[in-house]
Amino acid sequence: MxxxxxxxxxxxxxxxxxxxxxxxxxxxxxxxxxxEEVDVVAPPDDGWKxxxxxxxVADQKVGKNRVHLDLSxxxxxxxxxxxxxxxALGAVRxxxxxxxxxxxxxxxxxxxxxxxxxxxxxxAATGAIxxxxxxxxxxxxxxxxxxxxxxxxxxxxxxxxxxxxxxxGRGPWLEFVRTGEPHRVKNRVHLDVAPLAGEDxxxxxxxxxxxxxRKVDVGQGSxxxxxxxxxxxxxxxxxxxx
Numbered sequence: 383m384x385x386x387x388x389x390x391x392x393x394x395x396x397x398x399x400x401x402x403x404x405x406x407x408x409x410x411x412x413x414x415x416x417x418e419e420v421d422v423v424a425p426p427d428d429g430w431k432x433x434x435x436x437x438x439v440a441d442q443k444v445g446k447n448r449v450h451l452d453l454s455x456x457x458x459x460x461x462x463x464x465x466x467x468x469x470a471l472g473a474v475r476x477x478x479x480x481x482x483x484x485x486x487x488x489x490x491x492x493x494x495x496x497x498x499x500x501x502x503x504x505x506a507a508t509g510a511i512x513x514x515x516x517x518x519x520x521x522x523x524x525x526x527x528x529x530x531x532x533x534x535x536x537x538x539x540x541x542x543x544x545x546x547x548x549x550x551g552r553g554p555w556l557e558f559v560r561t562g563e564p565h566r567v568k569n570r571v572h573l574d575v576a577p578l579a580g581e582d583x584x585x586x587x588x589x590x591x592x593x594x595x596r597k598v599d600v601g602q603g604s605x606x607x608x609x610x611x612x613x614x615x616x617x618x619x620x621x622x623x624x
Contacts, residue, residue: 384533385586387556388621389433389574390451390514392494397436400492403471404434407464408453408510428509429553435574443493446478446517448616449571451496452485452557454505454512461486464498494571504555513545513555514573518614521558527613528556530593531575565615568600574607576621583608587620 394400401420405412410428414421419437424430455461465486469475472491480487484500497515499505505512518524525536525544534546534556542560577586587608591597594613602609608620 385531385575385577385590385620387432387532387534387573388576388624389435389619390449391435391437391572391574391619393439393441393570394436394492395439395442396492397438400490401434401436403473403491404436406471407468407473410434410510424509429507430509430511431548431553439570441568443570444567447495447571448517448561448565448569449573450494450515451511452505452513452515452554453496453498453510454508455499455501456506457501461498461500468498507552508554509552511554513557515557515559516616517561517563518558518616519561519564520614521560523613524558527593527595528558531590531595531612531618532556569617572617572619574619574621577623579623581623583620583622590620 392400397420398415401412401422404410405422410422410424412420413423413433419435422434453464455464465488468488473488476487476489476495478487478495486498487495488498489495499512516524521542521544522539525546529536529546532546534548536544537547538545544558546556577583590610595610598609598611598617600609600617606622609617610620611617
């Protein structure tokens with residue numbers, strides 16, 4: 383048994399407007415929209431296998447997000463063009479302490495940080511999004527937990543990072559980067575996982591708890607998914623089988 387990654391979920395004051403920013407920036411499309419969520423999907427040949435989901439929340443963003451997206455580029459000119467496009471759509475450059483680095487740190491219209499990377503060989507075949515990046519205290523421990531949660535192997539580790547990749551080698555990396563700041567407030571960006579069709583959601587909840595996760599209450603009420611936190615407190619949802 384196992385779960386698989388199926389969504390990257392973004393809390394938003396205005397899900398429709400924020401989804402439109404990302405649709406236009408990435409040249410993706412909205413696949414579903416109602417009062418509860420707006421779902422954005424990539425073209426079939428992009429390699430991104432999830433939905434990018436925007437959900438309405440009333441609370442304000444507090445501090446730097448612990449989960450963000452890195453965008454890939456194919457050349458210095460391409461990187462500059464992506465940055466210029468993002469800024470024209472309402473993104474702004476932000477300082478998160480990055481100092482002198484070859485990537486550009488931006489924030490979308492609701493303040494969610496993302497990076498436009500310089501050209502890197504490892505991201506040549508990822509599609510528009512190179513990586514989903516999570517700030518963590520212990521990258522190795524987190525990568526081991528998320529390997530069990532996603533079914534993706536840990537393929538690269540350094541003293542400060544650990545990276546997972548889908549077994550088929552397509553789409554974004556899932557990367558854990560060391561930070562000195564522990565999880566303190568509910569994440570504004572989180573991951574969803576789900577069992578495959580015909581498997582048991584609650585058996586998977588139990589399995590993930592055995593790997594170190596725990597159930598948490600973020601005010602979700604009566605819903606068909608289970609809200610959990612990983613070994614460092616980062617919230618995620620276990621959806622019904624699909």
